[in-house]
Amino acid sequence: MSIDRDTVLRIARLSRIAMEEDALAPMADELNGILAWVEQLDEVDTEGVEPMTGAIAAALPQREDSAEDGASTDDLLANAPDADDGFFVVPRVVE
């Protein structure tokens, strides 16, 4: 697997990260280095082994269906850069 400059640009856009033009190629190199390092794992024979998504051998903890939480609207909005009548206010997202 190899990452080129355009892929870096696309991933950055999807992640809403601004990247300078001259930072793209070095980033591609860095990411390729990381991937190559991780690819060492391919040397292990995993035929017939279930993919592992976590290291904890435990059941998923579950909660009861009880409505007992909910921050106060004021607390919730306390850190918001802008709020209006109980709503978060953000830059307009439709034209």
Next chain:
Amino acid sequence: MSAPGYRIQGREGEWEIAVGLEVHAQVISEAKLFSSAPTAFGAEPNSQVSLVDAAMPGMLPVINRHCVAQAVRTGLALEAEINLTSVFDRKNYFYPDLPPGYQISQYSRPIVGRGRVVLDLEDGAQRTVGITRLHLEMDAGKSIHDRRADATCVDLNRAGVALMEIVSEPDIRSPEEAGLYLRKLRSILRYIGTCDGNMEQGSLRADVNVSVRRPGGALGTRCEVKNLNSVRFVMKAIEVEAARQVELLEDGGAVELETRLFDPDRGVTRSMRSKEEAHDYRYFPDPDLLPLTLDPAWVDAERARLPELPDVRKARFMADHGLSAYDAGVLVAARGIADLFDEVADERDAKRVANFIMGPLFGALNRAGIDNEDCPVPADALAALIDRMADGTVSNQGASTVIQTVVSTGRDVDAIIEEKGLRQVSDAGAIEALVEQVIADNPDKVADYRDGKTKLAGWFVGQVMKASGGKANPRAVNEALRARLDG
């Protein structure tokens, strides 16, 4: 018309359509899928939001056991495979009403696999629509764009509420079948109490995948029409989107895989092309959540706890009460109505009960703007009214008036009959007196009748009914008249 016959008439021959639905059904629960904030509809903005829903740093999701059970029950009711191990994934995208920057959903390992929904077509035939999968996911918040001209307002009350996404196979072959599918699915969800099915409040929303092909040919490229919030819009959107694709193809164009929006005012679909880049969701397993494992014994217990489902109930109504497939299908669609029929039809003339429910009662509910599902008429009231019709206390016409008042006021049937003066006169003496009067007033008509113009019988009945102020029992009038005129 039976659905496999649905064809679009193009300039160069016929086309058929293949449609699949993705339905988002809000799970009935007190609390959200991964937090303990409440789920009630219509609360003040941002008043039902936990710090988990707002994605404050360090907050971790803990799954709501009841929401898991609701998804499993729904899967069982759809005769689907229940996956004893399923995984939650992050679906990544940026939007102001999605505070974490990802939606927790299920991608490669959903909680429910293949199932089916059986449709009852109008001609009595049945068609099976395959269910591909059902997965659990959290809802986003709500962005409000029309409140301020310069900004978008965000309400996170809905953020984190549990949704079931129910995906069908592209087995649907007409707009009518899509409507039947959605209604049947809604009916099943309501029977088992896992979703209230309220499309106006957004508890049930549908995306449709539409493609067209030459009859019997390979599936064409599909377009997805998103966010349809009524059965009517679903049907209309399929119709216009299929027509658009046929025109495009016949003009030598190609259908592009894309997401479109339905504009109900103009009756067209339009492209959401600008959002295409956002559709790379980069799913990966959510490291905050372990795989969800279910105990097979618990799944079997849930299966045993399911109520009688619409299809089974329909078959029982047909077998036990001799109803037609159509009538039985109409009666079972709303569980409240089916319960009502069950209670009242027992030991009464089931056909009479069925006809009264589907006629006057549905009419009264419709006039009052009440969904059949929410029918407020108690079984004892309907039973009393059916009995009053059977013993001649009220006419069919009178009973229709009574049921309207029961629906709008909930008052006692007998009190309404008395108050509105709807009690029929069945007393032989009183009716004979009216008959004598009408005969005495119309000697020429009597002569005509006796000369062979027997069609006048109806006219005489009408005159006596009129003289009684509409209160005479028509059958008693008929008998008294015949006895007097023919005797």
